[in-house]
Amino acid sequence: YAHNQKSTFMQEQRLYYLYNHWTMQAATYFFIFVDLFLAVFEDPAVYPLPFLATSLVEVLCLLVFFGRLVHFAKVTPRNVFWKDTKNICIMIAILVTLIDLIIYGALKISNVNSIRWSRFLRPIFLINFAESRQIRRVFRSIRNTLPEITYVFLLFMFSVLMFSLMALKLFGDRNLRTVEGSPYFTNYLEIVFDLYVLVTTANSPDVMMPAFDFSWWYSLFFITYVVINTYLFMSVFLAVVYNNYRKHLKNEIRKLAYMKRHKMVEAFNILKVKEGTEFVVKEAQWKQLVKLVAPDISTSHRELLLRVSDEEQKGYVDKKSFVRLADLLNIQVIAMRIQTHPLEHWMPHVYNSAVSLFIRSMVQHKGFVWTYDVIILINAVFIALDEENPLISYAEWVFLSLYIIEILLKVYTYEPRAFFSKTQFWNWFDTSIIIAALIATILNTSLKSASQYNSQQVLDIVFILRVLRLIRIVDSIQRFRVIMNTLINIVPTMLTFGGLALVVYYMFAIIGMELFQGKIQFFSRNSTAHHARECGNPALKDSLFARAKYCKNNFNDITSSFVVLMELTVVNQWHDILSVSITQVLNFILLANGFALVTHQAAKLYFIAFHVVVVIMIINILIAFILEAFFVEYSLEKSEVETAIERKIQELG
Template identity: 25%
Template sequence: IVCLCIFILDVTVKSYLIGWEEFRMNKWLIGYIVVIAASVIDWMLSISMMCSESLRVRRLIRPFFLLQNSSLMKKTLKCIKRTLPEIDPKKNGEWETYFKNLPKALSSLLVLLTTANNPDVMIPAYSLNRGYSIFFILFSVFGTYLLMNLMTAIIYNQFRGYLLMSVQTSIIRRRLGIRAAFEVLCCPGRGHTSTQSEVAVNMFLQVMDRVHMKSYCRQAIIKAARQFPDGFINGEAFQRLFNELDKDFMKEHPPKPEYSSPVLQLIQCIYSHFYITVLGNVVALANVICICTVLVLNSEKSGSEKNNFYMEILNCIFILYYLIEMLLKIVAFGWRGYLSYRNNIFDGFLTVLLLAIQIAIFITDLVPRHVMALWEMVRLVNMLIVFRFLRIIPEIKLMAVVASTLVDLVKNLRAFAGILLVVYYMFAVLGIWLFQGAITPPSNMSLISNASIENKTDGPFSMDCGTFEQLEYWPNNFDDFASSLVLLYNIMVVNNWHVFTDAYTRYTTEWSLVYFVAWWLTSSVMWVNLFVALILENFTYKWDRSNALSVEDVERIAYQSTVQLIFREHVQEPTEEELLAQLQQHPHLHLSW
């Protein structure tokens, strides 16, 4: 009820601020009020029934609040809505020639199309006549490898077009707001003959102190504004100042310590050089090769015949090198400078951990009763050493681009993940309503198995090979919310998804196939393909920009990678005349030019 009160207050304030004319045209706010009203009514019904009802409508419409409060999610949802009509397939009547039962034919062809155990569909006909395989092979080639990939291209092409339109609208809105702020703050140019409007830097800095934004963005904008020598900012420069809003915070490395000792200066000069990092990568590679060689030599030996002596000696030598490298880098960069590099934090943590485990191995050799097997501790050291070899990723341009792309997915695709979460939630709640308790595991599986072998079982239960019961998929059900999410994920992955559809059509009705096909189309066909296409778009953008950069500068691509910047080169900036024309027609801004 507290959340509902907050939502009521939120929609009241928003409706008052935008006015009645804007409110009538805003479908999201109207839907906001409808959803709040439905939630309040459903809540009152729950109170009147002492919360004993099993069906609660407000659970199904609750994700609307998440969508309504995210502008990027609303834009993404609008793009998806516009994309769907473009991929609607035309109806086909050929199934009447080849299949008599439409639901069975549809499910079989879907299994064949998704390549989830598709030989099961082909084998019965193929066993009678090998020529029947031509139909199934052609269907797989055209359906799976041509049409499905073509559908991926169609989905992303249409979605990308609408996303570009959304980005174009966002850029125009931002440019319009910045231009309006400039017109409000501008003062006449210095001198009586100046016709160009300008903003005084001092006035701009006073306003920036009161603006609510991220602190690093404010500092970057203020720093850039103070670089104007004459103390005034023109319109074009004013627009450029706010490009810092598209950038993430990039931590500056602290200065290196200054030493008076020639020895420390020499150490600082050597261990702050890039070639020391290359040497460390070579040593790490040599360590991994040594471990692999020893493991291959010991692979044919039994546990008692394995000799860990040489491996322990090699590990001690390499760990000692890692420790010396870490200490000398701390001397070269200083403690704060060393920790300002993420690679150094990664190396230092694993080096300290390897040293602690190696000391534990020495202690284990001296203690008669081993708390932990020596061989297991050696294997743990080997695993950490191999894991430490991941330090080479930032040093190779291609691998650095791939790694930064993965990191950017979390940052830039949160809106898409949010909508996917909403879809998961809605399908899970709907699945619980439709199929809760539909499939229950038998109390005595051994008796059921014996009866099934003797063909004495009745009803939908089946112990045939490859069925839901024979594979013991009992935990995959809609009995609670968590298991529903896992079941939906298993269907999205596609592998063996026909097992679930077959079971629920046997235990409930053949119309249950509509629910599962709808989820497959939503998650696997549309959402997964769209997600993969966006990953490729993000990677292509980073790769194109990294071709002209060095390895050290690849990290700066992530500093400037947002959804808007990825598509910025395909978006046309509004002209000065267009901005001024829109400002003159703006209903809430009255300027006297």
């Protein structure tokens, strides 16, 4: 029986390790992205595939998600598993998607086209699997901010409504006309929408021009409006989001610190022995523990930690020092062993010869860096010059070889393992860019000579790599390097943010495609198709939208939808893109069906919702992220623990 129990325990432990194995996590993410990526092949598709193929892949994904969930259930106590809303969410999403698939398939067989509405739920898998802790944290932060934001938003909307009422009274009876010749500011709801758009500054002078043409006094109305609603209220939104973000962050950090301390105290209580009046942990036990939890660190590093923890060398560690152990282990102590260069090891005579020494001192000289900075600048000029000139395309080879020589010289001079250590971001960056450029250039040349065919994709990559090389010049200036390092440190957080953006964009893209697909068509410039100049829609004849050639800004497939949503995020012209165009289109199409007014307003709601969610909430969180990162960088002082270690290192010499 005991044996049985032990084997069950072993099995459970194995299952647990398997669940947390990186391959399993990677596989989960792979299938999540496959599931999301299906939108590219589903109708309306970038690359159309039959429904059977996409639905089979989707079912496969769902099976994988279900399997993963079952696996998680096996390694989690039952009551914990069922209490977790994450798991319930996933189960419901799987079930709902299956039902939708069956209904859609059945209707498809009987030739009725319906809507695959469950596609909207796909990002739920990305959010709710246990690995996406960061994204969930951001969502939690959004949820916490909501009440506060709602109040400010209501006040903001009240202000917009008030100004709209004023605008109606001031301009409504003046018989003014907009550029398109329609009546200016006569319908209250349209004024509200126009003034809401003015907050995003998208229709900035246009909305003002008729009144301004009438009398310049009226510009004061719009200036007051912009100052209050764009500058004041948008800053208040940022303040609310940022304040909440900071508060939230503080709470999480406090909670984590408390948990850590609590666990360390528990460990201390298990290991403690009485020494005089106080409880302590003996040196031998301490060492054993450190060996167990951090098997990778060197003996000298462990000795250093012991010296820090047991300053007076009494042969034991007291409670206060013991609790600090977790922090101590987190600090990277870089062993600055001056390793001998492998070449010196293999052929010391050659490596230490006069020529070799001269080369090495040359590379270490400041002038070497400066020379290469000058070379980069000259290269920049050459890149800007005309590619067709054969002299210049040969120059490219010269530059490429110069860069390769630089890297070889550096590896020759500096110890390779130190040169390519984890912390040397710029060395990694340089080397990979140069190698990639070398491969791409060779590929391009061989393709050209082999088939007289100049692959555009390869050439584009070559161009980009060539320009990226120039970034290196920033690294030469100390002040820039600091800013760049902060920017690089932000990258991981930005990835979380990218995940969040993906979730929101995906949901809006799916809805947008269902609402607006096919309403606007793109034709190539020389197309002779009917209504080619009106984006395939007679309603857009002579509209600003068609004249500005915005036809490709449509919701006809997932990539276009993403691009349009990106444009909406950047905010400018969404009035043009959407109000003028799509609502006009909807107006036209749905007028016949008698739904004009309702859907017209509903379409506007879609874009206002997007603005509220993305610009007011998410972009502000992004800005809060970046602000916080920079403030931390500015106020970065060495923590107490780090100082203790540094002092010890200095003491020990």
